[in-house]
Amino acid sequence: MNLTLLSPLAYFAGLLGLAGGLFLLQRLRVRHREVDVVTTMFWQEAVHDARARVLVDRFRHPWAYVLVLALAALMWSAFAAPEKAQVSEGSVVFLLDASAAAGGNESFERAARALSEAVQPHDKETREVWVCGADMRTLLRPGEETLLLEARLEGLEPAATPSGVENALELLAREGRGPTDVVVYTRRTLDPERLALLPEGLRVRRAPALAESDRAASGAQPGEGVANSGITALGIVEAESGAWDCVDVLLEVRTTSSSKPSLVLSLDGVVVDRTLNEDAARLDEGVLRFSLKDLPARGGRLEARLASGDASAFDDLAAVRLPNRSPLRVQLSGGLEPELRATLRRVLERDPGVLLVDSEASLIIRTLEETGNELPALVLSSASSQEEAFLVTHKAERLSAEVLGEASGFLALSQIDATSLAETAQVAIRLGARGRAEGPREVAVWRELFSDRFDFTSSRAFPLFLSGSLRWLSEVEHVRPFVAAAETEIATGGLQREGARALVSMTGQTVAPLAGDYVSTEGERIAVSLLSPSSTRAAGESSAATQGGDSEEAQEVLEASSSATDAVTWILLIALLGLLFEWRQVRTGRMP
């Protein structure tokens, strides 16, 4: 039996106080009952000798004292509000989903209240409460009083992050606990495939009444869900048109509403005044896809927003950072042979991402002998000066193996007929990478490959090689297509969100837990979006869509709590019977 209103110490201290107080009252109590008798002469004789002068009368009527004390103890026990502790095999874990799947604030508050009530009857030694949202933590540990839970739930709000319920369940499974009942307070359907991998001792059950209360609060009819629309995908890709300084934008919206949601795109707060292409609209299936072609990539924050007022606001907003694709200022050095210069110029002028300049260049194409220039450079070396036909020089903190992998791409080596080159050069055509602590990036290539002996400059690979090399040299910002909260790994030493603690990466990779705007330790500004179809679906899910994870054994846990004996009622009934008994005893003169 747990006392919900008093600690055990306070309870027993109160009992002692009652016993002492009643004891004093018993000694002081003088209550004469008037009785008419035919004569008092015998009584007078009887008490004459028995009467003695005492300062304090001796303790009398012990049974009356015991009865009154028992009644007082019952009242005190009722005040302590005991509740029968639910004895269940193993422990019980109440898991509260504080993610975007929890729906709006009211829905989450209802879930929190329901959880708080469900926790009360259980033995505090074997029950605990977890919350998974922005992070996963314990709200109530075994042995802690239930009153602490209410304080910790105060102010707790759902976060713009995908649900981590399955992750929490897997964590529970890894802890190797004994038989454990898990009651999950979430509105989303649990992944049956992941649940099937859980051990048998972990019995999972969703709180059944949660969806019902949500539906009742929203006024939806039975069988109907609560309407919700959410942006489940927002990404950018290289422009299909090939425009290097543009990107294509792709959007997906999922909705449970019968009407098409209103969608607005804005770039740094300014509405993008362009019509979205509606691709394969499937409103009847609740999926809408849009695209926007050739959006200029000048950096900036692209935001997509749905009209608010539906079940969840977390998925009404998504954002992504556009790359800054300004033209590369490339200078052709004076040491280049005129013919080569002309060839290079001819190719580069066709590259819209390159601007040939004579000054204030950001990149330079030079010969190996032209040293003293600190700009990243495409260097024309010779076979005698370097073993590799293509040698990439990178910053020392990077691994050469990684760079080699990148180089294979941006050097368009797959387009290069290396066999032909090798046969012509009578030497193997190799690719190399080296790190350098200081100095700019470089791509060094045999100048011999540029001669007429080889058809390198006339091949289709050459322009790709040039543009790729120049872009690598300039460390052009690659398109980061999208960043989904709690999913997309970001190569960074850490992330910082305004008003939140910095996230430090131990492995060089990290995941942003919540949707929002971050800054990496490298200075990159990153927009993180929810992009969670399961959260959007959960926010608009009806109560009929209960799937998976429910075990009959765990159902008994909830049923047992709802049918827990109300100890207070029984105590008060017993006390009432005792009072009636005392009243009768006093009336019949059997008790003073």
Add this chain to the structure above:
Amino acid sequence: MAFTFEDLFDADFLESLKHLRLVAKRVPAGGRFAEQRSRDLGSGLEFRDFRPYSSGDDLRSVDWNIYRRLGRVFLRLFEEMEDLPLYVLPDISRSAFLEESPRAHAGLRTTLALASIGLGQHDTVGVFPFAEELETCIRPQSGKGRQMTFARRLAELEPRGATNFEASLRRFAAMKQRAGLCVVVSDFFDPRGIDAVTTALGRLRHRLLLVQLTKSSDREPKLQGDLRLRDCETGVVEDISVTPAVIDGYRKAYDRFEEALTAFARKRNAGLLRLDTDAEVVPQLATLFENGHYAV
């Protein structure tokens, strides 16, 4: 009225009185309390003695046989066979009417029962209820048919004040009634104590029959707790806490009372009948005539 006639003397009770009279009649002549050898010497039927003739004596009483033999005139004296006046003194003090089953109910029934016996035997019966004073309810009279008159008069009695044996019996003595049998029907609870009671009774020149109206609770009170006892006659209040010691003292006090009353009856050669007022009256009165004689 404290009681209705029907409540006090119902048909069953009146019928039972007939049986009581029959029981009383079975007692031989020597034992009937209506038969009392009078100390008066008169012209009754039984010769007792001679005495010299005095001037004025009735010549019919002269024993001429003695004159013929002795030449002297003597009178023949005979015993006077007289009836025994019955005086019944029922207690009508306030205490007799207090309890749930009032003692006065049994007391008045006892009074009528004894009066019926006396009337049935042609005795003179008078009823003198008392409390703080003695009253004359029914003057001494005889007649078999007077039973209902007695019953009606008894049913009209109302409770009076406190009990005062001394004053009541003094008044009775002052009436100078013919010597007879005085039956006191009472609980004998006089605030002045049993000594005052026995002293007052001792002054009576009549033969005495004491009918003590009792209850089982007189010796075994069923009171508990802290009580404020109020004497219904005197109003005296006594605060007590009923404990085993107090109960023990109460019993001892009551036993002393009983012993004193019994000792007086023994000393005075008076009859003492302890009547349980919660039981039927007539069967208890019949015990007075057990063994074929009236034992006092």
